[in-house]
Amino acid sequence: MSDEKISSSPASEKGFNKNEIPIYELPSDTGENVLVVDDNEYTEEQFRRLKRKQDLYLLPLMWICYGVQQIDKTALGTMATFGLREDTGLVGQQYSWLTTVFYLTYMCFEFPSNFLLQRWRMGKTLSIYMICWGFVVLSIGFAKNFTHLITLRALQGLFECCISPGFILVIGSWYTRKEHASRSLVFQSANAGFGVIADLILYGIGTLEYKDESKQAWRYMSYFLGSLTIVVGFLCLYFLGTPSEVPWLTPEEKRMANARILSNQSGHDRTGTKKWKWYQVRECLIDPCFWFAGANAFLSSVPNGGLTTFGSIINKSFGFTSLEVILYTIPRSVTSVLIFVVVGICNTKWANLRMYFMGAATIPPFIGFMGMSLIETTEGTKWTKWGMYFITVPFVLSLFLAWTLIPSNLPGRTKRTVTSSFTFVMYCTGNMVGSQIFRSEDAPKYTRGVVGCAICFGLEFLIICLWRLTYVLRNRRRDKAMLNDGLTPEEREAQGRLNGEKDLTDFENPHFRYTM
Numbered sequence: 001m002s003d004e005k006i007s008s009s010p011a012s013e014k015g016f017n018k019n020e021i022p023i024y025e026l027p028s029d030t031g032e033n034v035l036v037v038d039d040n041e042y043t044e045e046q047f048r049r050l051k052r053k054q055d056l057y058l059l060p061l062m063w064i065c066y067g068v069q070q071i072d073k074t075a076l077g078t079m080a081t082f083g084l085r086e087d088t089g090l091v092g093q094q095y096s097w098l099t100t101v102f103y104l105t106y107m108c109f110e111f112p113s114n115f116l117l118q119r120w121r122m123g124k125t126l127s128i129y130m131i132c133w134g135f136v137v138l139s140i141g142f143a144k145n146f147t148h149l150i151t152l153r154a155l156q157g158l159f160e161c162c163i164s165p166g167f168i169l170v171i172g173s174w175y176t177r178k179e180h181a182s183r184s185l186v187f188q189s190a191n192a193g194f195g196v197i198a199d200l201i202l203y204g205i206g207t208l209e210y211k212d213e214s215k216q217a218w219r220y221m222s223y224f225l226g227s228l229t230i231v232v233g234f235l236c237l238y239f240l241g242t243p244s245e246v247p248w249l250t251p252e253e254k255r256m257a258n259a260r261i262l263s264n265q266s267g268h269d270r271t272g273t274k275k276w277k278w279y280q281v282r283e284c285l286i287d288p289c290f291w292f293a294g295a296n297a298f299l300s301s302v303p304n305g306g307l308t309t310f311g312s313i314i315n316k317s318f319g320f321t322s323l324e325v326i327l328y329t330i331p332r333s334v335t336s337v338l339i340f341v342v343v344g345i346c347n348t349k350w351a352n353l354r355m356y357f358m359g360a361a362t363i364p365p366f367i368g369f370m371g372m373s374l375i376e377t378t379e380g381t382k383w384t385k386w387g388m389y390f391i392t393v394p395f396v397l398s399l400f401l402a403w404t405l406i407p408s409n410l411p412g413r414t415k416r417t418v419t420s421s422f423t424f425v426m427y428c429t430g431n432m433v434g435s436q437i438f439r440s441e442d443a444p445k446y447t448r449g450v451v452g453c454a455i456c457f458g459l460e461f462l463i464i465c466l467w468r469l470t471y472v473l474r475n476r477r478r479d480k481a482m483l484n485d486g487l488t489p490e491e492r493e494a495q496g497r498l499n500g501e502k503d504l505t506d507f508e509n510p511h512f513r514y515t516m
Helices: 044-081 094-108 110-119 122-140 146-160 163-174 177-188 190-211 217-239 251-260 278-286 288-317 322-349 354-360 363-374 382-390 393-409 413-436 447-482 489-501
Strands: 023-027 033-037
Touching: 044 094, 044 122, 044 146, 044 163, 044 177, 044 190, 044 217, 044 251, 044 322, 094 110, 094 146, 094 413, 110 122, 110 163, 110 413, 122 146, 122 163, 122 217, 163 177, 163 393, 163 413, 177 190, 177 322, 177 393, 190 217, 190 322, 190 393, 278 413, 288 322, 288 363, 288 382, 288 393, 288 413, 288 447, 322 354, 322 382, 322 393, 354 393, 354 447, 363 382, 363 393, 363 447, 393 413, 393 447
Parallel strands: none
Antiparallel strands: 023 033
């Protein structure tokens, strides 16, 4: 690490002025020199045109992909209201275990999948995984019993495990740190936005059962969702990937795309060119922010697991029919999309707001879950309880915005991979716990599970406050040390970019500053 040299920089002994060195070569761990292009070689107008092209090709497809995986994952709750449990003979906690086993295999294969994403072509890996889980979702429609269902859900968790961390890595390889939150929120808004479209389609499929009781509507839902996933997966084979992988950029545009993200100080996008570094793993274990990221993922995912599995069932317990449950989910989804738009715009215009939004997003759901648990269920209170359920909608922001901090605040390929894997392992663990704290004997109110979710939001708020305070103090210490380093601002910026290309971590790069 310390013996790496800049092969073509005469000023490398002190750092260097970025205006003097537009292009340089950096030795990589594979022994080959990596060509690094300085962003001063291109104009702002060229970068703007490239960014528009990136947005046009990537964001709509990522939005559809993320929406498809979310509805594939959560449609089980809708299927349950249309007879899945009765038709397959599920009893006791067997229905809960369908969610638990999904996140169990998701968790077990999280680290291997993340490693594969870093070592092989990221776009191809994501596409193949997506096609595979599409066939699994399609097969759920043919399930006859608990054994069939739990096997298919286990396979679904295996193949879906790389979509969220993979998309976060894709965003990090295309966009600057200032753009990470807004671009990530675009595809994450499909969590609700695509849900509106899917809910209307599932509503139409659900009416089949009302016209002909012999038709099991949940099976047709599975056929539709599985087929859609397979088609989208094949589209991803061409369009999805890092700048170095995709065929729709010219060689010059690929160089420009890599130059545009030099300011991230996190290195180039080429997978498989950086060795695994065990000292960065050890660095994760002594970094409090590593543990904050995992704790935040766990605490926000316990309610997520409960709502994913039991949200539709809880709504139905308020006194609504199965079709009404689908229709009344749409206003919640639309509100979620609007919140994502507002938060995305704010994060684009003003810096360091992400963690403020994360903390604020835990307060309404805390109130909503407490309201659902304390208000009696009667015909006169069903809309009040639905209102309590409605205001839980912002809770996903505390999870999704935390994910965007991974590419923004973690230079060092190994450290980023380990932190991402740990975060998503805790995400899976929280979802498994969330699906199990809603016990069948507590139906239909599930009071213990609802109160447990409210407690998680309270603890999560405290974690976010400590996490942000850590970043603030680190930035202040670095700013103070910078006053005596003898470098100009331009030299610090250039040296920070160089450190990023050398695969140094945030602890090793004194010129790196944390985004909040």
